[in-house]
Amino acid sequence: MACCAVAKPPRSEPLAAAVPATKPVVVRTVVADSVATGKLTTFVADIGGKKFPLLLARTADGALHATANRCPHYGLPLTKGVVAAGCISCPFHGAQFSLETGDIEDGPSMDKLPIYAVTVAADGFAYVELPGPEPSLALTPAYAAASDGATSDASVVIVGAGAASQGAVEELTAGGFGGSITIIAREGPGENHIDRTKLSKNLSMGSDLERIALRSPAWWTARGVRLLLGRTAVDIDVSGSHVRLSDGGSVRFTSLVVATGGRARRLDGSDGPGAPSMDGASLLGAFVCKDAGDAKAILQAARDAGPRGNVVVVGAGFVGMEVAASIAGLLLLADPDERQIGSVTVVGSSAEPFERAIGPELGGAMRAVHEANGVTFRMGARAASIRPSDAAPERVGAVRLSDGSELPADVVVIGAGIVPKAELLAKVPGAVVERGAVHVDASMRVVAGRQIFAAGDIAMFPVARPLPKQPARMRLEHWNAAMSQGRVAARAIMGKEGAVFDKVPFFSTGQFGTNVRVAGHAHKWDEVVVQGTLGPEPRATAFYCVADTVVMVATIQNDPVAVAAREAMRLGVMPTASQVKAEDSFDMLAYLRA
Known part of the structure; x- marks a missing residue:
């Protein structure tokens, strides 16, 4: 038997067991050679009358991998996922995972992807080893608390309770950080760390906070995170390494992450000096x-x-x-x-x-x-x-x-x-604040040599992949970017590899059942090449070009194409504008596989 892609623990995080340790079940799936490189093969395992959807993938090195056919982000199928450079990306919101370890590589998911051991037997079939006689493919937290309590004097303080804050906590608690973690947030209990992207898409979610909570109260308790909710940080004592609070208290830190996000422009005169305003914006209604x-x-x-x-x-x-x-x-x-x-x-x-x-x-x-x-x-x-x-x-x-x-x-x-809320960092010696946002380096550090970081809407970061007519620094108001930046700051705090924010921007919206996905971020472009139809039921891909360089791709009802474009940008293999225009319908998925 040849063994392929045996699952192994990621980095050094302990894993939470999805099911009790029992004798695994081995399932015969498909002929191994039928799984083509860069493509996905689905298989439904029947165990005791229960159906378990599986997915098999072959990477460019020939290795065969198996996982659950369900993205840990929103539970959507990965059937049309994109495979590239040893990773699989969800076709809907771009969550990306290592096919070897299941580790999160990019995107909005907080839980890793389950990876199952695969062997190829003498009969040529791929056999997948599932954990136990009743394997659970339910979405459960894949990373356990790294410890039962603080084991060092290190103290991370995070100001803010949005996606960047969540990303930092996820990385710290999974990555073996042994110190204390404190969150200071103006939000009250239940309003902290929610999926805000759902609010404007479905206003009824405003009355169902439990449904959009990123983690349960038990999750926070299990990880020993101190939540100072309903509090506001008003000043940073840099020399004394304390954050001062509006109630007169203070919190000590050895590392500080400011992830305060932004406030919505109200146009009522409260948005700051020189901000546009509109008469009547403060009226009821x-x-x-x-x-x-x-x-x-x-x-x-x-x-x-x-x-x-x-x-x-x-x-x-x-x-x-x-x-x-x-x-x-x-x-x-x-x-x-x-x-x-x-x-x-x-x-x-x-x-x-x-x-x-x-x-x-x-x-x-x-x-x-x-x-x-x-x-x-x-x-x-x-x-x-x-x-x-x-x-x-x-x-x-x-x-x-x-x-x-x-x-x-x-x-x-x-x-x-929105108006970025970087006021807390404005008085930090050496901090550079521009148009309400603060400059950071690639590790999200605000000032060289200091353990002060910024992430999310307030962070103006250096662009990892310079493109023509695009700025050298930018600020993003994207959920994926904020989550990833929080993770990067946490890695930098722990001194780990990968403390560099180099993700390709990716954002999405859905309205009346019609999805828009965008890979990359462009401030300017010379022309837009649209392929597909923009009629009553649109299905199209748009390539935004500067000279012969494609700087951004957007799709309507073509989600996997946008994800493939993001991967091509990440790997530095984007087609040229000339290549795109040479075909009536450029096949981004086939191009990436090639």
């Missing part, structure tokens, strides 16, 4: 969508407005469009008999939604998707002010546009982006 309370309040206000009520969304970027889709979907806008809201209108200054991020071509296609579901648009228009209601002057009544026209409004949602 005007909202932003950043926290769970915001989502809950927006949905309730829209419901209270009733079938004759009007919602106006100011801003046609990702949050604005997601909120519009959520309200329209939840309140049945497109159903004339059952609708619970009168109208949902998006106001945007560009010609098409998403234009700044992915251009007018794909933006126009997503506009058509919204319009088919009852959403109306006033593009090329600027919201000049919010006029009070005649009947209730303390409440919104209409949105006045720059051309003098008005849109009646019972609810106004302002989607004008």
Whole structure:
């Protein structure tokens, strides 16, 4: 028997057993030679009448690997996953795992991928060893607490309770950190460390915090993390290595990670000196969508407005469009008999939604998707002010546009982006703050020689792969990036290899069942090459080109292609613009496998 890809422990983390230690079950799957390099083969094991979906993959070195056909991120199938350089990437949200160890390599997952030992027998079949007579493929935490308590004087303090904070804690607790971990966050219990990306996509999640919690209370307790919730960090005593709190207390640190994120622009004069403002933005009925309370309040206000009520969304970027889709979907806008809201209108200054991020071509296609579901648009228009209601002057009544026209409004949602919250680091000697964000090095360190790090929305980092017409430093407001940056900061704190943020940006949205995925991040481009259809049911790939270099790829309903493009960028093998344009439908998946 030839043994292939026997699972081994990743790095030095102890693993949490998914099932009690019992005699493993060996399952005959498929003829080993039928598993082609770079492709995936599915197999459903039947054990005692129970079905267990498996996945087999062959990497470029010829090794055969087996795993569960279920991504640990959201539990979606990996059948159309992308295999490259010894890793498998989920086709939906880009979570990436080592096929040898199951370790997280990129993306939003917090749990590793189960990897099963494979042998090829004399009969030519691949035999997969499953752990126990009733193997569980349920999504359970794959990394255990590294210790039962602090075993050193080291103390990591993390300010913030978002994705970057979560990533740092995940890496520290899995990676053998023996000191104490303290989190300082303004959020109260239950509001910390939630999947905020779900709030604008589905406003009802604002009332179901347990459902969007990244980890259970028991998880935090088991790892001995000290949670100082409902507190605000107001100052850093660098020489004394303390963080001062708004209640007069302080917390000592040997390493500090600031992951304070950003505050939503309210346009009511509270966004800071020189920030744009809009009359009426502080009226009742005007909202932003950043926290769970915001989502809950927006949905309730829209419901209270009733079938004759009007919602106006100011801003046609990702949050604005997601909120519009959520309200329209939840309140049945497109159903004339059952609708619970009168109208949902998006106001945007560009010609098409998403234009700044992915251009007018794909933006126009997503506009058509919204319009088919009852959403109306006033593009090329600027919201000049919010006029009070005649009947209730303390409440919104209409949105006045720059051309003098008005849109009646019972609810106004302002989607004008965020303001990075890096004020805490502004007084740190040597820190460089630019446009509200703080400069960091590739390990997310703020000042050379100091154990102070920043991650997430506030971090302006050096670009690992310079591209023409793109900045040398950038700041990202992406979930994947924040999670990865938190992990990188934690690795740097522990002195481990891999403490470099070099991930390819990858972000996504889904509206009315239509998915948009973006690999890379471009501020400028010369042309967009669109392949596919942008009709009523769009399915297309867009290549954003500067001269002969493809700097970004975006897809509609072509998720695996975007993931393959990210992998090509990561490996430095992206096709040229000339290669893409030479074909009517460039096959990114086949190109990557080749």
